[in-house]
Amino acid sequence: MNVDTTSAQLAVSAPPAINTNAVSAEQAKAVGKQFESMFLSQMLQHMFEGIKTEEGPFGGGHAEAMFRPMLLDEYAKMMTNRPGGIGLADQVTRTMLQHQEV
DSSP states (O other), X not given: OOOOOHHHHHHHHOOOOOOTTOOXXXXXXXXXXXXXXXXXXXXXXXXXXXXXXXXSTTOOSHHHHHHHHHXXXXXXXXHHHSTTTTSHXXXXXXXXXHHHHO
């Protein structure tokens, strides 16, 4: 009986795989900021749901209903870009880098 042991030896002696999907700290930070901005935008949209566009600061109507989500996205970006933001981006970045090391 001839047993082929070459494939078993190759599997044992293979070097550990390199994680080619690894992200740099800068990339992780950018993703963390994007996540924080998206989170804040969603929170702001829910906060503004109770305010009718007729009562809004710009006189209401269909145009304000279309403009409001863009305005809230910009508010969220501004809040995220302030030093420290709300702290969510830092936590997301740290968690991404920790999970990458495992």
